[in-house]
Amino acid sequence: MTDTQLTPLTSEQSEIQRMAHEFARNELAPYSAAWDRDSYFEPSLVGRLGGLGFLGMMLPEAYDGLALDTLTYLLALEEIAAADASAAVLMSVHNSLPTQMLLRFGSEAQRARWLPPMARGELLGAFALSEPDAGSDAASLRTQAVRDGDDWVLDGTKAWVTSGSHAGVILAMARTDTADARKGGRGISAFIITPDLPGFKVGKKENKLGLRASPTVQLTFDQMRVPADRLLGEQGLGFAYAMQSLENGRLGIAAQAVGIARRALELATQYASERKQFGAPIHDFQAIQFKLADMATRVTAARGSCALMTVRLPRASTAAVNMIFIRAV
Ligand SMILES: Cc1cc2nc3c(=O)[nH]c(=O)nc-3n(C[C@H](O)[C@H](O)[C@H](O)COP(=O)(O)OP(=O)(O)OC[C@H]3O[C@@H](n4cnc5c(N)ncnc54)[C@H](O)[C@@H]3O)c2cc1C
Numbered sequence: 117m118t119d120t121q122l123t124p125l126t127s128e129q130s131e132i133q134r135m136a137h138e139f140a141r142n143e144l145a146p147y148s149a150a151w152d153r154d155s156y157f158e159p160s161l162v163g164r165l166g167g168l169g170f171l172g173m174m175l176p177e178a179y180d181g182l183a184l185d186t187l188t189y190l191l192a193l194e195e196i197a198a199a200d201a202s203a204a205v206l207m208s209v210h211n212s213l214p215t216q217m218l219l220r221f222g223s224e225a226q227r228a229r230w231l232p233p234m235a236r237g238e239l240l241g242a243f244a245l246s247e248p249d250a251g252s253d254a255a256s257l258r259t260q261a262v263r264d265g266d267d268w269v270l271d272g273t274k275a276w277v278t279s280g281s282h283a284g285v286i287l288a289m290a291r292t293d294t295a296d297a298r299k300g301g302r303g304i305s306a307f308i309i310t311p312d313l314p315g316f317k318v319g320k321k322e323n324k325l326g327l328r329a330s331p332t333v334q335l336t337f338d339q340m341r342v343p344a345d346r347l348l349g350e351q352g353l354g355f356a357y358a359m360q361s362l363e364n365g366r367l368g369i370a371a372q373a374v375g376i377a378r379r380a381l382e383l384a385t386q387y388a389s390e391r392k393q394f395g396a397p398i399h400d401f402q403a404i405q406f407k408l409a410d411m412a413t414r415v416t417a418a419r420g421s422c423a424l425m426t427v428r429l430p431r432a433s434t435a436a437v438n439m440i441f442i443r444a445v
Pocket of ligand 1: 244
């Protein structure tokens with residue numbers, strides 16, 4: 117646990133941080149190396165994280181969330197990441213992307229239907245924006261949605277979807293403009309997808325160098341019929357919704373990186389005190405002390421940057437969505 121916050125933590129923040137630390141130490145750390153080696157996703161994690169409230173950290177209590185601020189969420193995420201980066205990416209994506217998109221831009225009926233089970237850990241959330249040919253340039257995505265009666269029919273392939281093979285609800289972006297009238301980012305809408313929809317298929321799972329216990333998969337939508345009430349917010353605003361949620365998502369991934377770096381520092385410090393050369397633990401040698409000091413400085417600076425960014429995070433508003441369009445389109 118850390119004592120290097122910029123400002124003193126509130127008692128609530130300390131308590132949440134302690135809970136996350138205990139959970140991570142007892143229920144993740146003993147298994148995380150084996151899960152990572154075997155690319156094993158432990159399904160019970162979702163319910164256990166949900167039981168602690170860690171899958172609805174920033175959701176209002178009305179939707180069974182903990183109604184906590186972003187900083188408290190990042191503190192918990194750092195603790196989880198220090199023990200198991202894969203569990204942290206699951207928690208980060210779920211809290212930052214699908215739940216926030218539903219909360220900010222969903223109708224009351226959509227929020228009431230999807231958010232409480234997501235907060236309780238009964239439904240894992242995923243976010244499907246990227247495609248094999250649309251990574252950084254996400255607005256060039258090609259998955260197409262065509263209105264047909266009361267449904268939308270979606271066709272296309274999504275790539276690198278975190279938790280996509282185990283998610284109960286996926287916020288997926290698809291084009292709702294037409295081939296002869298392309299509108300860039302403004303031609304993209306967001307849909308609430310569930311794996312029971314006919315035409316939904318889980319495709320290739322990536323064989324990654326790290327985060328191996330977090331399944332990163334392709335999803336294929338093959339003439340997948342999606343009821344019209346699964347359109348999120350307004351038609352044509354899905355890309356802006358996704359971009360705004362990603363602002364939050366990037367902070368989660370940054371806190372995850374801080375947790376990983378902190379654990380590396382802890383292990384390096386421990387090793388330097390155990391390893392003896394020339395009759396002394398190597399942490400007695402100044403060159404090693406400099407290295408550990410540099411690592412500690414960088415971890416502290418990174419944590420401070422995360423904390424600072426929480427006060428600069430744009431709030432959901434029409435103005436913020438418009439700003440995203442100005443930047444992205
Ligand atoms: C572990 C993991 C989990 C992921 N989870 C999800 C998820 O849940 N949902 C989802 O939708 N996506 C997910 N992604 C996809 C992720 O968002 C993309 O990897 C990311 O958008 C970058 O796209 P790309 O990998 O295709 O890289 P590319 O866009 O092909 O970029 C390749 C390189 O070129 C650089 N580059 C690209 N454009 C420019 C430019 N204009 N100027 C300078 N340099 C440039 C990039 O910085 C990068 O170094 C995940 C990826 C990973 C690795």
